[in-house]
Amino acid sequence: MKPIADQDHYEALDVSPSATRDEIERAYHLAKATYADDSLAGYSVFQEGELPLLRERLENAYRTLSDQDARRAYDEELTRPVRYGDSEPTEPFELPRAVDVVPTVVPPPLTLARDPDAEEGEEEQGEYDGARLERLRVRRGIELDEIAGVTKVNPAYLRFIEEERFDDLPAAVYVRGFVKCYARCLGLDPDRVARSYMQRYEERPSKRRRGLFSRRPTSPAR
Amino acid sequence: MFGTGGDHTLGGGRIGAEPGRTRRPGFGRSEGPQLIPVGGGKGGVGKTFVAANLAATLARAGYRVVAVDVDLEGANLHTALGVRRPRRSLADYVAEREEDIPKLLEDTSIENLQLVAATRPNLGSPQPGHARRIEFVRALRQLDADFVLLDLAAGTDRSVMDYFMVCDDGIVVLSPEPTSVENAYAFMRAAFYRRLRLAMLSEELRTLVGLAMDERNERGIRTPFDLLREVEQIDPAEGARFGRVMRSFRPRVVVNGARSAEDIRLGFSVCSVCRRYFAIEAEYMGYLNHTDDARRSLRALRPLVDAHPRSDAAVYFGRIARKLLETRSQTGGVA
Numbered sequence: 189m190k191p192i193a194d195q196d197h198y199e200a201l202d203v204s205p206s207a208t209r210d211e212i213e214r215a216y217h218l219a220k221a222t223y224a225d226d227s228l229a230g231y232s233v234f235q236e237g238e239l240p241l242l243r244e245r246l247e248n249a250y251r252t253l254s255d256q257d258a259r260r261a262y263d264e265e266l267t268r269p270v271r272y273g274d275s276e277p278t279e280p281f282e283l284p285r286a287v288d289v290v291p292t293v294v295p296p297p298l299t300l301a302r303d304p305d306a307e308e309g310e311e312e313q314g315e316y317d318g319a320r321l322e323r324l325r326v327r328r329g330i331e332l333d334e335i336a337g338v339t340k341v342n343p344a345y346l347r348f349i350e351e352e353r354f355d356d357l358p359a360a361v362y363v364r365g366f367v368k369c370y371a372r373c374l375g376l377d378p379d380r381v382a383r384s385y386m387q388r389y390e391e392r393p394s395k396r397r398r399g400l401f402s403r404r405p406t407s408p409a410r
Numbered sequence: 411m412f413g414t415g416g417d418h419t420l421g422g423g424r425i426g427a428e429p430g431r432t433r434r435p436g437f438g439r440s441e442g443p444q445l446i447p448v449g450g451g452k453g454g455v456g457k458t459f460v461a462a463n464l465a466a467t468l469a470r471a472g473y474r475v476v477a478v479d480v481d482l483e484g485a486n487l488h489t490a491l492g493v494r495r496p497r498r499s500l501a502d503y504v505a506e507r508e509e510d511i512p513k514l515l516e517d518t519s520i521e522n523l524q525l526v527a528a529t530r531p532n533l534g535s536p537q538p539g540h541a542r543r544i545e546f547v548r549a550l551r552q553l554d555a556d557f558v559l560l561d562l563a564a565g566t567d568r569s570v571m572d573y574f575m576v577c578d579d580g581i582v583v584l585s586p587e588p589t590s591v592e593n594a595y596a597f598m599r600a601a602f603y604r605r606l607r608l609a610m611l612s613e614e615l616r617t618l619v620g621l622a623m624d625e626r627n628e629r630g631i632r633t634p635f636d637l638l639r640e641v642e643q644i645d646p647a648e649g650a651r652f653g654r655v656m657r658s659f660r661p662r663v664v665v666n667g668a669r670s671a672e673d674i675r676l677g678f679s680v681c682s683v684c685r686r687y688f689a690i691e692a693e694y695m696g697y698l699n700h701t702d703d704a705r706r707s708l709r710a711l712r713p714l715v716d717a718h719p720r721s722d723a724a725v726y727f728g729r730i731a732r733k734l735l736e737t738r739s740q741t742g743g744v745a
Contacts, residue, residue: 195686202682221672222679229679232592233687329678330671337699337722338670373671 196266197249205263209254214329216250316376316384318352324374325350339369346370349385354392363389443476443555445547445576446734450583451597452590453484453564456666457583459704459714461561462490463723464581466713467731469523473556476515478526480573481563482537485528491518492711496527503546504538511549520716524555543572557734566600574601575608579660579737581695584680586665586673591680595688598661599623602634602690609655615641615648634689656689664730665697673697696730698723 198205203215222229223242230239252258314320325335332350336343345366348356357363364382371381448461458479465477479487480500488496496516502508515524538546550558563570574580580601584594603623610616618640622631631637634656642649661684665677677694684692699722707717715724 202685218675218678218682221675222682227679228586228588228591228676229683231588232595233683328671329675334671334674337726338668338674375672 197253197262200245200249201253203253205266207253210326212250212253213327216246216254217328219246315388316371316381317388318350318385321370321374321381321385322350324376328374330373335370335373338373339366341366341369352388352392354389357389360386360389442551443474443553443558445550445558445560447560447562447574447576447580448583449562449570449574449580449597450590451564451566451593452584455583455585455590455594456698457564458487458490458561459708460581460583460664460666460698461559462487462713463715463727464731464734465523465557465559466491466520466715467724467727468557468734469520470715470719471731472522474522474554475557475559476524476526476550476553476555477518477559477561478550479528479561481561482528482530483563485530487561488516488525488527488529489711490708491520491523491525491713493518493525493527494711496525496529499527499529500546501528501530501535504536504542511546511553520713537569540568540572543569547573547576566597571601571604575604578658579662579693581664582661582692583664583666584676585667586669586676591676594663594680595684598684598690598692599688601661602656602659602688605655605659606634606637606652609651610641610648611651612645612648615644618644633687638689657691660691660693662693662695662733664695667700668697669700695733696726698726698730 198207201207201212201215201219203211207215220243221227223234223239223246224230225239234242252262325332332343332346335341335346345357348354349363349366349370357366364386367382367385368378371378446464448457448464450457461477465475469475477487477491478500479485481487482501482504485499488494493516498508498514498516500514503511503514508514511526514526516527518525550560560573560576562573574597582594582598584590600623603619607616607619607623610619618629619637621627621629622634622637622640625632629640631640638649638652638656641652663677663680665673668674668676674697677697681692681694684690701714701721701723703714703718703721703723707714710717714721715727718724
């Protein structure tokens with residue numbers, strides 16, 4: 189590890205240079221939570237004015253590393269001094285300061301085609317279907333078992349929610365509760381998510397619509 | 411490396427009866443138990459709860475475990491393990507009434523799990539000095555057991571930190587509250603700087619490290635990175651030693667009382683902050699859910715994992731125990 193000012197993008201995100209896209213996503217979201225103003229993990233650590241700088245540093249790193257082309261260009265920048273160093277053995281090898289490297293790698297414009305959920309604030313609009321919930325969960329690095337552990341909702345139901353296996357889920361009143369718990373765990377607005385998801389649930393193509401208490405769901409094995 | 415990781419299957423809270431009595435080749439150091447201190451700086455975060463239940467989890471898996479209470483001021487590991495009135499205690503050793511550590515051992519209701527209590531006959535009885543603590547730890551290393559867990563007192567006093575020094579990767583318990591997070595950082599930094607100080611050979615550098623421990627020091631040393639640079643300037647050989655000590659310290663964080671996914675993630679964030687700001691390679695070992703079972707089992711004077719072996723908490727303790735076993739062959743004590 190090195191002082192913050194000397195860290196490259198990978199170190200700033202706390203990932204290895206061979207990190208996959210998913211790992212970078214996860215590290216980014218973790219770091220964002222770590223450097224939030226009300227972050228518990230940052231309590232007593234940061235000095236005043238330090239957090240905005242750290243967040244800027246983080247965004248910078250993420251912008252480069254989350255874009256394939258920009259990342260490749262950046263990787264080349266990172267390795268170049270090594271090759272030069274070979275011919276000049278008297279010069280001690282020093283990693284370029286990340287801040288100096290950034291301008292040469294033009295950050296990609298934000299309009300680049302990306303995963304619809306990749307942007308900040310993306311969670312504010314659009315429909316919440318099972319696939320999207322799963323995507324948001326994975327991006328946050330949370331396992332279903334963890335959600336189950338905290339909410340006490342059977343993990344099989346949580347999986348059914350993500351897979352939209354509506355017929356395997358219990359009555360609407362339960363599902364709404366489960367979805368709310370799930371959303372809360374992900375830090376999403378529980379009401380908004382539940383409203384959106386339940387609309388899908390109600391409009392499901394199933395012929396066997398169940399009333400509130402018409403049938404006890406069969407408990408899936410944990 | 412030995413494939414020990416796959417051998418220990420602690421699944422679903424019920425732990426496969428792994429015979430701890432048969433020592434695998436290359437398991438642990440040459441001989442003797444692995445010492446695991448459980449600290450965390452703040453009181454009430456669950457150090458005793460974690461120590462008692464981790465000890466019970468390992469014992470239930472067939473390992474021979476000794477749980478040691480080293481908190482003479484607030485002894486209650488014995489209660490967490492269901493031993494109401496210990497007949498012997500660390501206090502007997504401190505007062506030099508008993509020199510033979512195996513004679514301090516109390517059986518618990520759990521097979522393979524023994525206890526060294528810290529109850530004191532009267533409050534005026536003496537506290538051990540530094541030398542006596544070191545002697546005690548040395549004696550613990552001679553015990554015929556697989557694991558010795560140490561339940562530490564709160565705070566970062568020298569009397570506490572001595573016990574956290576017994577290995578590179580002690581457990582730091584924290585709960586998802588600012589007060590606990592603050593103290594956990596203070597605790598890990600205290601341990602870190604203490605190790606650095608101990609590793610430095612020259613008096614000058616020891617003083618420098620001591621100075622750096624105080625954040626408002628006049629030399630403007632704010633982070634361990636600054637300190638490393640200073641040390642390297644004074645003596646490159648000491649700088650290299652400093653770097654080695656820096657890398658070898660790997661405290662393991664356990665989040666106790668998690669109620670949300672955010673709480674669970676706290677462990678990752680804390681470790682990340684440790685790595686970046688304190689140069690401490692902390693590892694997130696796992697979390698334990700907030701549960702009323704903890705209080706209920708305490709009332710019943712039984713460790714939770716023993717009273718409720720199928721509870722969620724037991725599953726989480728199983729995961730943490732498995733991590734301990736996986737890394738056991740790789741960790742050694744401080745030279």
